[in-house]
Amino acid sequence: MKTITASLFNMFHICKREMWLHSNNINMEHTSDTVYEGKLIGENTYLQRPEKYTELQLDGIKIDFYDAKNKVIHETKKSNKVEHAHIAQVNYYQYVLSKNGLEGVTGVLEYPTLRKTETIMALSDIEKIEIENQVEEIKKIIHSDACPGKLKKTFCRSCSYFDFCWSEE
Numbered sequence: 061m062k063t064i065t066a067s068l069f070n071m072f073h074i075c076k077r078e079m080w081l082h083s084n085n086i087n088m089e090h091t092s093d094t095v096y097e098g099k100l101i102g103e104n105t106y107l108q109r110p111e112k113y114t115e116l117q118l119d120g121i122k123i124d125f126y127d128a129k130n131k132v133i134h135e136t137k138k139s140n141k142v143e144h145a146h147i148a149q150v151n152y153y154q155y156v157l158s159k160n161g162l163e164g165v166t167g168v169l170e171y172p173t174l175r176k177t178e179t180i181m182a183l184s185d186i187e188k189i190e191i192e193n194q195v196e197e198i199k200k201i202i203h204s205d206a207c208p209g210k211l212k213k214t215f216c217r218s219c220s221y222f223d224f225c226w227s228e229e
Contacts, residue, residue, distance in 0.1 A: 062083055062202050062203065063119075063120035064120055064195060064198055064199070064202075065120045065121065065122075066120075066121045066122070066149050066152050066153055067082070067149075068082065068083055068198060068202065069148060069149055069152040069194070069195075069198065070145045070146070070148060070149040070152075071145075072148075072194060072197070072198050072201075073142070073144060073145035073148045073149075074142050074145045074215070075211055075213075075219070075221075076201055076208040077207060077208045077209065077210060077211065077221070077225065078219065078221050079198070079201065079202065079208075080201055080202055080204070080207050080208055081207065081221060081224070083202035084202070084207075086224070088220040088221050088223075088224060112127070113125040113126055113127050113128075113134065114126050114127075114128050118156060118157070118160055119156050119159070119160065120156075121152070121153055121156050123135075123153055124136075131162065131164055131165045131166065132165070132166050132167065132168060133150055133153050133154065133165060133166070133167040133168070133180075134167075134168050134170060135149065135150050135153075135167060135168070135169050135170065136170045136171075136172065137169060137170070137171055138171070138173065139171065139173070139174065140169075140171050140174060140176065140178075141215065142215065143169070143178065146169050146178075147169065147178070147180060148194075150167035150169060150180050151167075151180070151183060151187065151191060152191060153165075153167065154166075154167065154180075154182065154183045155183060155188060155191045155192075158183060158188065163182070164182045165182060165183075166179065166180060166181055166182050167179070167180035168180065210225045210226070
C-alpha cells in the first residue's frame, strides 16, 4: 500500500500525472533547478526556527516547523504561483493531525522571497470530508496501472518532469 504524503497531495492539485509518476518511483526532482532553489530557500530562511519549533512526522507527513504551543504549521515556499496547492498541502497536514487527535491546528504559508504570508484557518468539518474524498481519488489514481494524460499548462515548462512528458513532441 502506497502512503499518501503531503507532496502527493500537493501534486494532486497541480498535475495528477506528476503525482502518479512520483508515487510510482519515477522521480525527476533531483534534476530540477527550481526544486533545488526552493530547497535552498527553505534551508536558508528563518534560521532560528529549529530552535523554536518542532519537526513532526506522522502517518506519511513531515512538517518541518510545527509550533506545538500555539498549534500552528509553518510552511515555507519559493513562490505563490500554485498557492491553491500549497494551501491544500497545509490542509492535508491539518487533516492528518486532526485524525490523530490534534484539533484546531492553523497554518501559515510563508513566501520569503515575496515577503508575503498567508494564514490558513483550522479545518471545518466540511473541509475534512472534502479531503477524505480527495484522498480516495488519490488512492485510485496512484494504484492505477495507467499514467494520467499530460496537461498543457504554462507551468509545465518549469516542471521537473517536463522532458519526460514532452520529449517526443
